[in-house]
Amino acid sequence: MNHWALNFFFQICFTAIYLFNATSAFATKDEKRLLMIEEISIKGNKKTNDKIILRELTFRLEDTISVAELNDNITQSIQNLNNTLLFNFVYINNNYKSNGNLQVEVVVEERWYFWPFPIFEHSHRNLSAFFKDGDLSRINYGVSFTIDNFRGLREQVKLRLIWGYRKEIKLQYFSPNLDKQKKHGISGLVSYQTNYEVPFQSVSNKPIYYSASSADAKRNFNTSISYTYRPKHNWYQSVTIGWVNTSVLDTIAKLNPNYFGNSSNKFLYSQIKYETLYDKRDSKIFPLEGYFGKAEIARQGIFNSESIANWNVKLWSGYYAKITERLYTGSDITVQLNSENNLPYYINEAIGYRNYIRGMEYYTTNGQNFVLNKNSLKYQLIKAKVINLAFLPEGKFSKTHVSLFWSIFADTGFVKPGQRTLTDDFEGKFLYGYGMGLYLYTYYDTVFRVEYSINLLGEKGFFIHFGTPFLNL
Template structure:
């Protein structure tokens, strides 16, 4: 029957059409997962002051580059981490869409921070906040004026001027023109420091201070020039040269004749160095995942008008961060510093408690020419990051607030070599162990506040506070 035949034919056509439609809807995306997409465009908004090139230099992709479809989420997350790690933005949102089956367009929306800071200074003077609380007798304060311009001219440059008095009198000027990805940059730092209270020695592994009634004990003038190069987002190279002039009063030298090279009252020295960093962490402020490697070699302290030849100092550090499970993280960091002399002038003193410290030893300085350490932490995410929009805040740069809390267990081990260990100090040339518990709070503008209760293997224990409020 003709009618039935027509119906059957249309039924077959409908069936094949439906099968073809299903094949298009389901088979094609699976095929595209192995397809490379070309970045057609990168749309950026919210950068009212930051130049577009600064943002583009942080991205792991560029217009015209090819990306595997299966890698889109990975490169998007990496781009977001890189932009947040610049400390230029409160928030970053990145999405993408497909203008056609062979192309992708990224959209980036940033919320800029406040960049110009002008405010009075009232700060503590100490190697760390816990040591300041221990020492404070009302004299360990500085006050003055601080001016800092982050993202100067919208180019990620940093310009700063600092003038303080109180515990110390100090003038500091700094300028940094950063090297963007695959580009070079340079910087200059200059400072002048006047002290009438100076640490001149170490007794019982604590600094001993000399204080006058307003008379100068030590004056320091320094200038450092640096040149740096960034390659493939994660590799940083820098070379630097510095000049330092130090003038010590006779009163200070009477307490410590070895304060300056060759027991002189005036020292003019040169420092030359090279630094390499590999930094592939999700955050530079509080990393939870990633790897960090640093190596540095310095020729320090050789004199311009004296016979002092100076010394070599080598320094290295490796840190690894990863996730153990839901809300559980761990990190391990090792560091070492080596000097090719058994003894250096006190002004160049090294050891634990200055640039590096161990938990449980915050009150101590362990002097020595060489040292090393291993630090491990186990972190539990107590409160994940909460982002809050402060609607009542008229300034957009301060309206984005966030916080997060982590509970931690920490264990540190270290050793300091001192070939001239004196009877008045007991911690050098001994195994140093520190351990305890703590809680960290992360909040906006890269601030981290820590409260720890720590022990060490010298039967010392107590609460220790740390926070990075320096701008």
């Protein structure tokens, strides 16, 4: 290549670089341009109070915002509104007015808020355990009344009446809006439950049941009241004070003297609990991007005369990221710590109850301390799309979203055994399960999962679940 050609080549390169930098500088200058939000209009909220929607926006009327920050604020505001679980769809549009100021339009499609529906549910730890057991006598039936968005103020009222395998009456109330800034809230719960059949011990990491023929095997009364504080959109705090009163038949205390401890048939204690949550997930139900962290510390047994004196600490965290256009990864961690090394069997739950390793749904572990890690790699087979259900009348049920994912996963866990977990085999061992599955995410935050898993014993099988595989906190 001669000098003329070489010089021409470099001139072309430097000209391209100059034009690129000039364009970037122009874009940067435009992105720094400030806009004032002159108007915020809200449409579609027939029930929800405007103030509830405005609370979730990351901008306010007459705020000054840069062009670069505008899209991020709109995206975050949509996520905040979706995570209230009050709306099926949320849209935020912005228009530039003739004076250069900004007009923001928030459009929401509200959900159905009053749910009087029959209850037909199993009493097992998960759906797969129910299918394996096949005992139809462990079915609960009844009726539940749930009012979401009560009075249009995001309040929630729940009443559950259950009979069948267990009998229960439960009343709950929640209001996040005690003040004008919508930062302070309150909630309360009262519950009474009886069971004629009770798991009183675990052998080989499976619960053993006692059935009473003529009396309630267990009775439980539980009440609590909570104060909640939300200083920022993504930061939640609460303090809960509660009381638990549980009793079982003398036979259960004889079969397992450690059920409540000291061969007692009664278990009474008060509790005070503090929780804090920082949540930047794009969805609480099925997160694809973002992260969260939650901590909870509870004192079980405030007074010396109570059945227990224990400090309970729970920690949760999750991180979710987009790798490519359709590929996502996620990881959850759960940690539980207790100060008491001799917890009664009744509350000595570890992995296999609310927290389980996929592939080990049939097993339970008992121990005062444990750690659980869930990991997944998800590929989006069908991108989220909106489907109009023509066979339903126009309204809150006639439109839904559907997305389908294929996932590979690997879960691990470890349970530190206490002095009262001598009949179990998995405590003190490295636990794991892995496999693949299909996840359908659709109508009113429903997640349907079919998974094929392999566990540390080499056991293989298909497992069916309704509900998110992620931490739903």
